[in-house]
Amino acid sequence: MYQAIQTEQQLLDALANSNRQATELIYRQHSKIVIAWIVQNGGDAVDAEDIFQEAMVILFEKSQSASFRLSCKIGTYLFAVSKHLWYKKWKRGQRTVLGDDFTQEKAYEDDIVGHEERELHFEQLDQALDKIGEPCRTLLRAFYMQNKSMQDIAAQFGYTNADNAKTQKYKCLNRLRKLFYEA
């Protein structure tokens, strides 16, 4: 029997795998309404798009867990999270006293706090990767961020073979571990 592929859960599964099409579909379907709302509530277009993008990242994070099931529609979730993020941004700026309806936008607090913690964690990792020095910085980035194979890395760094490159990688990981956990 016919089964449309585009149920929201299937879109989310595709999103979890960083599928570009699914991401773009979700982006196109929901960004306009969120951006319009933020602009209406005192943001500029750049703020608004930043916020929506952050909400997309939070949805992506949620979709990473295998057991994840969204209890509402994707659009509803993105809108609620965006509102909440915008509310937080206002509070941080303390540009004006907020109205009542604004303070109620506290939906999905856990998701947002989790996201902030994760971003902080990533920032620390990035800092550790920055401090580690060469050749470790380039080597670890090539393997973990650019998905290069050990053979390619061996060739790039002039190691005689992949095993030598691997040994070097483990040394670098040890240094990274020290920097990351003992900072």
Next chain:
Amino acid sequence: MNIWETAEKYHTGNLNSAEQEALHKRIASDPAFAAEFQEHIHLLQSLENRAKHKQFRTILTDIRKGQSGKQSTIRTIPLTTHYWRTAAVAASIAIITTLSTFWMIKHSDKQRVSQYRMLRKEMESIRNSQNALISTVNDSKVSAPVVSASFSGSGIALANNGYFVTNYHVVEGADSVYMQSRSGSFYKANLIAFDKRNDVAILKVEDKKFNFSKTDLPYSFAPGKNKIGTGVFTLSFPDNEVIYNEGYISTKNGYEGDSLQYLLNIPSNPGYSGAPVVTAAGSIIGIVSANNNENTLSTYAISSAAIYELTKTLPIQIKLPKTTQLKKLSREQQIEKIEPFTCSVKVYKKS
């Protein structure tokens, strides 16, 4: 094996059972090691997640760039900066066409062999995409393969204002899609909806003023399935020319008995994917999707029922025409009427 090697293997699930057992024993008996090992795993996980996030943010930034480009009202952007991609595609097509024409004249026999291979490749990619779907369901952590090539397929209009249909495998993984109209112009197109299982994708030309023709769609889309033996023709548009072929429906169900497909007896070649399959009355019964890699006359087509289903999911409803204006016309006249609504789909992927 040093601790990193073990941690890496553990993290990717590549430890064999003996190694696993040894590890568990050591973790149970040596709390200091357990804590240390935990830290190693945590670091590897963090690195992997960091990479995933970076990739996702790159996609978002990319989409955002495309969106803000669309929002700007000024369209007089210098050719060199904005249309270089279109121009590059057009130029490379011109070069390829020129070269392949010479080549075709010189090596007509060899070409048959190479086409055969290309077909095979296409079949494989369909199979892969089916496998990929299965693995997405089973394991949400499989990352999509990165393909670095440009592809082309055919398409047919669903509505005069720029909606058209092609196969999902044509546009899968695309960074950008351009539609080449019958007049030879290129238009940027966006994916509106897709159905991976049935291999159908609906796209729309970004330019809001675009129309395929001054008149309405002359053909209809068959609401149900047609009978075995129905004579059909296809109009494919792989490169710069519309190509006509004729044949008949040879079985009512398609690949592995799929009831939303047909098996046709009609020639097909790479780039025919998405081409309309039309009856003598001018009703579209489906689109060409694949063929048998050992027999280019055995062509699979996705039935129009799958297209109807997908149009139902669109945010803005489009009505597919159910009556045809082509019934009493000669074949030449029919082709002439349908031609403006066919298009070539150029898919561009980053390396």
